Amino acid sequence: MLAYVVMRHKLKDDTTFEKQSALFALAVSDIVLINMWCHDIGREQAANKPLLKTVFQVMMRLFSPRKTTLLFVIRDKTKTPLENLEPILREDIQKIWDSVPKPQAHKETPLSEFFNVQVVALSSYEEKEEQFKEQIKHLYLPISDIFFFGLSCHNNEQKVASLRQRFYHSIAPGGLAGDRRGVIPASGFSFSAQQIWKVIKDNKDLDLPAHKVMVATVRCEEIANEKLTYMAAMEEWLQLEEAVRHDLVPGFGKNLSVILDKCLSGYDMEAVYFDESVRISKRQQLESKLLQLVNPAYESMLGHIRAKTLDGFKEALDKALERGEGFAIAAHDCTQVFMSKFDKGCEDATIEQASWNPSKVRDKFRRDIDAHVASVRAAKLSELTTLYEGRLAKALSEPVEALLDSASDDTWPAIRELLRRETKSAISGFSSALSSFNLDEADVDKMLIKLEEYARSVVESKAREEAGRVLIRMKDRFSTLFSHDADSMPRVWTGNEDIKAITKTARSASLKLLSVMTAIRLDDETDKVEKTLSLALMDASDGGARNRSIQSLDPLASSSWEEEAHKRNNSMLPPPWAILAILVLGFNEFMTLLRNPLYLAVIFVVSLVGKALWVQLDISGEFRNGALPGLLSLSTKFLPTVINILRRLADEGKQPAAPVLDRNHSKSFRSGVISNSSSSTSSNLASSESEIEYLSPPRQQ
Secondary structure (H helix, E strand, O other): OOEOOOOOOOOOOHHHHHHHHHHHHHHHOOEEEEEEEHHHOOOOOOOOHHHHHHHHHHHHHHOOOOOEEEEEEEEOOOOOOHHHHHHHHHHHHHHHHHHOOOOHHHOOOOHHHOEEEEEEEOOOOOOOHHHHHHHHHOOOOOOOEEEEEEOOOOOOOOOOOHHHHHHHOOOOOOOOOOOOOOOOOHHHHHHHHHHHHHHHHOOOOOOHHHHHHHHHHHHHHHHHHHHHHHHHOOHHHHHHHHHHHHOOOOOHHHHHHHHHHHHHHHHHHHOOOOOHHHHHHHHHHHHHHHHHHHHHHHHHHHHHHHHHHHHHHHHHHHHHHHOOOOHHHHHHHHHHHHHHHHHHHHHHOOOOOOOOOOHHHHHHHHHHHHHHHHHHHHHHHHHHHHHHHHHHHHHHHHHHHHHHHHOOOOHHHHHHHHHHHHHHHHHHHHHHHHHHHOOOHHHHHHHHHHHHHHHHHHHHHHHHHHHOOHHHHHHHHHHHHHHEOOOOOEOOOOOOOOHHHHHHHHHHHHHHHHHHHHOOOOOOOOOOHHHHHHHHHHOOOOHHHHHHHHHHHOHHHOOOHHHHHHHHHHHHOOOHHHHHHHHHHOHHHHHHHHHOHHHHHHHHHHHHHHHHHHHHHOHHHHHHHOHHHHHHHHHHHHHHHHHHHHHHHHHHHHOOOOOOOOHHHHHHHHHHHHHHHHHOHHHHOOOHHHHHHHHHHHHHO
16 A cells, blocks of 8 residues: 655644654655755754654664665755765764664664665756656656655655656565565555554554554454354355265365365465464464364264274174184274274365364274174173083083983993093183184183083083982882893792892892982092992891991981981070060960960960971971972962861761770870870871871771
8 A cells, every 4th residue: 555645734833743744654654755955955953853863763662673765855956966965964864863862772773774765856846847847747656655744845746757667666676665574454554544643643652563463453353253254154164064964075174174275365365464473373363263163073074984984894893703704813804904994084084274183083993993892702702602511511411311310330430531521522622712712811711611610510410400300210210120120021920039139129229329319429539428328228137226326327327317306396496595585574475374274275276287287288398499489389288288187087077986995005005106106206297198097006906
């Protein structure tokens, strides 16, 4: 922007206005044109040396980073050559510069560092009127950063056309303007000039560099806001944002970089002439705001890349495993391939103007891959373990059952050999299958030990299951051997058979089955179970003394039924302090029973009925398998048992009375009944048939 000012009048306070004009010219101009009359050269006031001193002082205060051209135009040049006038003028200017107080940093700074002094001379209008008029017709000075300060305000139009060409090329290298750094563009000149003049009129300290920064700040911020608004409403950006919100967009980073570059280039073109530091700062702020605007779209793009790549990885891993590839190799290869694909996707989404690092998303993607690999590994290992456990169960269950059913001396050695063989085979195959998973040696050992323990548990579980049916199997074996001969043919009884020997043989075979089922012998240790059972159950001919000796030595018969019943009865008694508390707290109830014998009769009848129900229903045996099964079983047996008891009572009432016995015989019979009942309490209460047999002998006698 070029300015052209001609002062045609003076104000009342010429000195003040001249200083203000000098400051204003210095602030807004690249070239200060000083109109000086030729005869005023060398004079103090006429040459306006105080004004020049003011100009120099202001320049020193401002520490201007660029030079200002002082063009002295000597009008009405006389016959004195310019070569003689110019040294005098320059000498005066140098003296003024030397007399100006300078800051410490510029004590030795020459005039040429701050000002470019130029001197031209113009012909006299009066002496060369025709030539001057001809030149003035063609005189055209473009509006430029030039102010004409008339030391004498008249005849300012007396300028030659030769200056025209110099001003045409004033901003070229070596031209009048020369140093153009820090100038204000035309778009901000009006605002800047108004603010500068306002500061000067208010007599405030002038800080022109700060003022230029202020102008540049305001204008650059306006330009930046315009570009930001333009970007937010740009159709290309809106379409790209909508597309990336739903799916992957190929070439996202490149397309978005072009859009951002268009906005930033527009800013650079409009703000190129403003202060450089402000321009760069506002550009950075604009770039930051633009990146904030597009950041959600970029994050969404990375999210789509991660999700799509992860789905592809899962699909590729499943296909590789279906083709029979080893798990570790398949997982490693798929991980490498899809990590590379993710990196390429992130590279495609990279924005040139941003230095965003997708490392966090990459780390999350890697964690997702590792988690999926771990889950698939766990599932495959579980399937593999289940497969080999199923094979072991199938290979062990039926042979173990058959061996236990045979019940011979070689049963448990055969079971141990079978267990060892099948376990070794399963562990070999399982170990080979685990090698493809690239597991740690400790983990592999754990899994192999677990499989070995499972095989052992299968045998133990089958042995316990068969032991639960040992009584049925013993009965079947006894019946089979007793009713069939050595050729497994049905035995024909002729009366000559040795029933005692046959019975003993059948009992021995049943006892053999019991001894096999009694203990689990998976270790190569011997025991005396079979011998102990044989002594306890087979050698019944030695009498009661022998039986008692066996009971005293045999751990299987360490206590008799009477001792066991005694222990149970003692165990049912409450502790002494509880008995004492019952006597103290239940004294009133006890006295009530004594005063009302009918209560005792009712309690006695209820206790008898309860005892009968307890024995008939076998409540303790029913609850042996759990509370719920016991309750369900008792609920189905309670009503039939009560009906059965009532029916027996009715039948007993219909039978004829037994003959009267003598008193001694009755006493002996009662004592025999009592002793018999005490020795066989459990058998008499076990079934209804035993109770009938218990009541029938007195009637027959």
